[in-house]
Amino acid sequence: MNLDLLTVDSARTAVLEKETTATALADAFYKKIEAEDGAIGAYLTLCKERAYRQAARIDALADKGDDLPPLAGVPVAIKDVFTTKDVRTTAGSKILADFIAPYDATVVSRLEDAGAIILGKTNCDEFAMGSSNENSGFHPVHNPRDRTRVPGGSSGGSAATIAAGTAVASLGSDTGGSIRQPAAFCGVVGLMPTYGRVSRYGLIAFASSLDHPGPFGKTVRDAALMLQAIAGRDPLDSTTADVPVPNYREQIGQPVTGLKVGVPPEYFDEGLDSEVRAAVEFGIQELKQAGAEVVPISLPHTPYAIPTYYVIATAEASSNLARYDGVRYGLRVGEGKTLSEMYRRTRDAGFGAEVKRRIMLGTYVLSAGYYDAYYLKAQRVRSLLARDFDEAFTKVDVIVTPTAPTPAFKLGEKTDDPLAMYLADIFTVTADLAGIPGISIPCGKSKEGLPIGMQILGRHFDEATVLRVAHVAEHALAAKVY
Amino acid sequence: MVSEKDVSYVADLAHLELTDEERIRMLKDLNSILGYIDRLNQLDTSNVEPMAQVASRYGERKGEVMRSDETRPSLPREEALRNAPVSDGTFFKVPKVIER
Numbered sequence: 328m329n330l331d332l333l334t335v336d337s338a339r340t341a342v343l344e345k346e347t348t349a350t351a352l353a354d355a356f357y358k359k360i361e362a363e364d365g366a367i368g369a370y371l372t373l374c375k376e377r378a379y380r381q382a383a384r385i386d387a388l389a390d391k392g393d394d395l396p397p398l399a400g401v402p403v404a405i406k407d408v409f410t411t412k413d414v415r416t417t418a419g420s421k422i423l424a425d426f427i428a429p430y431d432a433t434v435v436s437r438l439e440d441a442g443a444i445i446l447g448k449t450n451c452d453e454f455a456m457g458s459s460n461e462n463s464g465f466h467p468v469h470n471p472r473d474r475t476r477v478p479g480g481s482s483g484g485s486a487a488t489i490a491a492g493t494a495v496a497s498l499g500s501d502t503g504g505s506i507r508q509p510a511a512f513c514g515v516v517g518l519m520p521t522y523g524r525v526s527r528y529g530l531i532a533f534a535s536s537l538d539h540p541g542p543f544g545k546t547v548r549d550a551a552l553m554l555q556a557i558a559g560r561d562p563l564d565s566t567t568a569d570v571p572v573p574n575y576r577e578q579i580g581q582p583v584t585g586l587k588v589g590v591p592p593e594y595f596d597e598g599l600d601s602e603v604r605a606a607v608e609f610g611i612q613e614l615k616q617a618g619a620e621v622v623p624i625s626l627p628h629t630p631y632a633i634p635t636y637y638v639i640a641t642a643e644a645s646s647n648l649a650r651y652d653g654v655r656y657g658l659r660v661g662e663g664k665t666l667s668e669m670y671r672r673t674r675d676a677g678f679g680a681e682v683k684r685r686i687m688l689g690t691y692v693l694s695a696g697y698y699d700a701y702y703l704k705a706q707r708v709r710s711l712l713a714r715d716f717d718e719a720f721t722k723v724d725v726i727v728t729p730t731a732p733t734p735a736f737k738l739g740e741k742t743d744d745p746l747a748m749y750l751a752d753i754f755t756v757t758a759d760l761a762g763i764p765g766i767s768i769p770c771g772k773s774k775e776g777l778p779i780g781m782q783i784l785g786r787h788f789d790e791a792t793v794l795r796v797a798h799v800a801e802h803a804l805a806a807k808v809y
Numbered sequence: 810m811v812s813e814k815d816v817s818y819v820a821d822l823a824h825l826e827l828t829d830e831e832r833i834r835m836l837k838d839l840n841s842i843l844g845y846i847d848r849l850n851q852l853d854t855s856n857v858e859p860m861a862q863v864a865s866r867y868g869e870r871k872g873e874v875m876r877s878d879e880t881r882p883s884l885p886r887e888e889a890l891r892n893a894p895v896s897d898g899t900f901f902k903v904p905k906v907i908e909r
Contacts, residue, residue, distance in 0.1 A: 429888045522863040536862040562876070566864050634846040645823060652824070654901050659894035666906045671826040683825060684838055690823040691811070691839065704849050706859030711852065713860060745838055746845055762863030 330359055331492035335401050335549045338495050339442070342389055342400035349382035349389070349400035353444050356402045360446070360493045368468045369478075369487040371407050373447035374414045378402075381444050398556055399442030404494035406485045407448040408455055409435055409540070410529040418531045419451040419481075421464040422651050422658045422677030432529020433564065434498060434540050434557045441556035446494055449484030453679045454648065455505055455533045457481050458751040461742055462681045469738070472514055472778055476735040479509030479751075482543070486513040489543050496553050497543045502533050503636050504731075504755025506541045507767035511730035511780020514769045514808070516797070517543045518550040521788045522762035523568035525554075526561035534643035537636075537759045547768060547798040551575035554790060570788045578791040579798040584618030586796065589723030593629035594754055600733045606771030606779040606807070607729045613803035614727070614796065622723050626715040629757060631708050633749055636756040638692050638705035644682075645689030651677060684745060713761040720786045725796050728754050730767040730780030754782060764790045766797045771807040778808075811839045 328347060341347045357375065364370050385400050405411065408418045410428035417423045431439075439445065452462035460468040460483030470478040471491040478487045482499025486509035489497055499506040501519040510517025518541045525540045532538060542553030558572045590611060595604060615621050653659035653673035660676045663669035678686070692701035719726060732753055741748045758765040763784055770781035781800065785793035816836050820827050827835065886899070895902040 426892055429884055429891060565876075566862070568864065628852075631849060631852060634849050637842060638846060638849075649824075653894055654903055655889075656892035657894070663904050666904050667824065669904050670824040674824055675826045675828075678825075680831075680834075683827070683831070684835065686823050686825065687816070687819055687835055688839060688842060691815070691819045691843075694819060694822060701843075701846065703859055704854060705846075706861055707854035707857040708849055708852060710857050710860040711854070713863075746841055749842075 328355070330355055333495050334546055335398060335496055335544065335552045338401045339395060339397070339399050342385065343395050345389065349385040349444060350379060352400055352402055353378050353382045353446070356446055356493065363491060364493055366469065366474060367471055367487050367491050367493070368466050369449055369484040369491065369493060370404070370447045371417060371419070371450050371465060371484070372415045374411065374445060377414060378444050378446055381439060385442055385444070396440070396442035397552060398438065401443045402446050402495050403438060403443045404446055404449045404485055404488040404497040405435060406451050406482050406497070406499045408451060408500055408531045409498060410531070411435055411445070411448065414448065416448065416531070417464070418455070419453045419463045419465065420677065420679070420682070422673070424464070424658065426656055430529065433526035433561045435529065437557045438498070443556070449488060449497065451484055452481035453682050454531065454644070455481040455500055455502055456644070456681050456685055458504070458508060458748050459736070459741065460484065461738065462679055464679055467738060470513060470735050472776070473735065475737055476777070477512065477738055479512035479731070479735060481505040483509045485543050486510050486515055486517060489513065489515040489545055496549050498553070499541060499543055500530055501539045501541055501759060502537045503640060503759050504752040506539070506543065507755050507765055507780070507782060508731050508752060510543060510767040511778065512735035514778030515543055515545060516547055516550045516766065516768050517541070518554060518766045518790070519758065519764060520554060520558065520790055521764045523566055524570070524764070524788060524790065525557050526564040526567050528561055528563035532647040534640040535647065536643060537640055539759065547766070547794055547801050548579055550766065551579055551794045568788070573791050575791060575794055579794050581795050582618060583614060583796055583799045586619045586725065586792070587622050587723040588614050588619045588796070589622050589624035589719050589726040591624050591626040591629070591719070591726060591728065593626050594728035598732055599729060602773045603729050603731070603733060603779050607727070607781050609807070610770040610781045610800055610804055611727055614800055617799050617803060619796070624719045624723055624726065626719060626757070628708065628711045628715050632712055632757045632760065633753055635705045635708045635712060636752070636760060637688065637749060638701050639709060639760070641685045641689030642693050642702050643689070645686045645693065648682070648686055681745070709760050712757055716761045716763055724785070724792055726784040728782045728784070730754060730782040734773045734777035734779055758784050763787055764793050766793050768797050768801050769808040770800070770804050811836060811843060
């Protein structure tokens with residue numbers, strides 16, 4: 328069995344039809360991880376005991392000849408920002424290096440209820456803050472397509488497991504592009520669902536109004552099947568919406584004839600890499616060939632998205648990260664003479680440079696005298712960015728853009744310039760701010776052989792149309808990608 | 810412009826100490842990022858409502874946001890204390906609380 332070619336459906340079918348067992352599949356993946364992940368660094372923690380327990384449960388079901396749940400036996404990886412009961416959960420931070428979570432995130436228990444086998448926890452930028460995975464408190468991840476390059480971030484480990492074939496599907500979180508951008512850099516599919524579609528319960532918070540859990544897969548279908556398992560209202564997250572979850576399997580495979588595809592010139596400006604431009608324009612032509620109507624639209628406030636994002640995300644982060652104080656869990660440094668001395672020593676030692684930078688920026692924009700000028704201003708511009716999309720979606724069904732302005736950059740290339748790093752998210756932050764769904768699919772390769780991603784954005788809670796368009800584009804572009 | 814004094818003030822609010830080296834770097838980075846953020850002032854937003862979160866714009870689940878105030882199972886004390894760096898088995902322990 329070639330593990331690199333396994334998909335969600337083929338893994339499940341292999342277990343259902345007794346070509347293999349869930350236990351044997353888990354064995355094979357752990358062997359591959361042990362042989363190959365050292366050079367990639369995608370995993371931080373393996374949870375074999377838990378994986379084999381679940382595999383045994385699936386094998387028992389298969390032995391009885393019962394029909395199997397939709398993800399039965401599918402080996403998956405989980406970004407280490409989701410809590411996993413009795414398994415180390417670090418958020419990529421030294422401040423949580425020894426944290427053993429006392430409960431499961433909703434997405435984790437839903438995946439296991441659907442039959443998935445959780446192999447382990449994946450590396451990421453510390454507290455999901457970064458665009459290259461170089462901010463991991465442990466070690467960077469190398470892009471499996473070119474090991475001298477970054478896998479993107481912050482869910483770089485989860486994207487890399489799919490590109491390296493060390494998991495069939497995985498989970499990430501997207502706050503400013505952290506699923507879609509690494510999907511583009513690693514040449515895999517990454518889906519950010521609508522805000523409120525997937526529960527954040529057990530997702531270690533970075534920016535609560537922007538954090539979106541979502542899946543990675545080799546194919547659009549795999550991403551859709553993963554979404555099916557995790558989507559829907561959760562009483563434990565009051566921001567999840569009580570909106571019916573359609574059957575995504577039925578939606579994909581539908582033609583795109585008559586659908587309107589919006590193309591905004593703001594995403595194709597002079598800063599865009601010429602090879603990325605050519606690949607995405609080719610993808611748009613393929614959608615036209617497939618029967619979609621291409622409509623020019625405008626998203627005029629796009630140039631203001633990055634500054635808006637870095638005010639709101641850091642403000643929320645400075646508040647969310649106040650909880651790491653050495654009292655209830657995590658690192659504690661020095662007893663100190665006073666409580667506040669202990670807080671400061673703990674936080675100085677536990678947080679990395681980027682996290683400190685964002686806590687400082689967020690604290691500054693919320694501080695007396697600057698709140699209106701920065702935080703409230705950014706919230707007003709957020710309304711304008713959301714309105715741009717509202718307006719566009721009265722004219723079109725989806726919007727197609729590049730996912731990132733360049734293919735994967737070299738390790739170390741941007742680590743000294745935080746602003747240059749932030750601009751890697753220029754085409755992805757807008758959807759997080761508006762809360763709309765988006766997917767990145769591979770749409771070609773650069774001359775150097777680096778993957779290029781195409782982004783498809785849709786209306787709130789209309790992942791079905793996004794997946795449908797992505798599926799048609801994926802098949803039309805297969806020759807360019809592989 | 811952010812000054813060295815601002816860096817100290819904000820570090821204090823954020824419960825960070827920061828080394829001298831980190832402070833120099835922070836001053837440079839904050840000024841560079843805030844300089845970029847200043848482009849938001851090109852926009853007139855005097856008649857635009859601030860948007861704090863997504864769900865409120867779409868009005869799902871009107872009136873259902875509040876749940877009933879009922880006792881529900883929660884983490885047992887032992888579990889809640891399991892990750893505590895220092896505890897006496899009943900409470901979290903902290904250094905003496907004396908304000909700076």
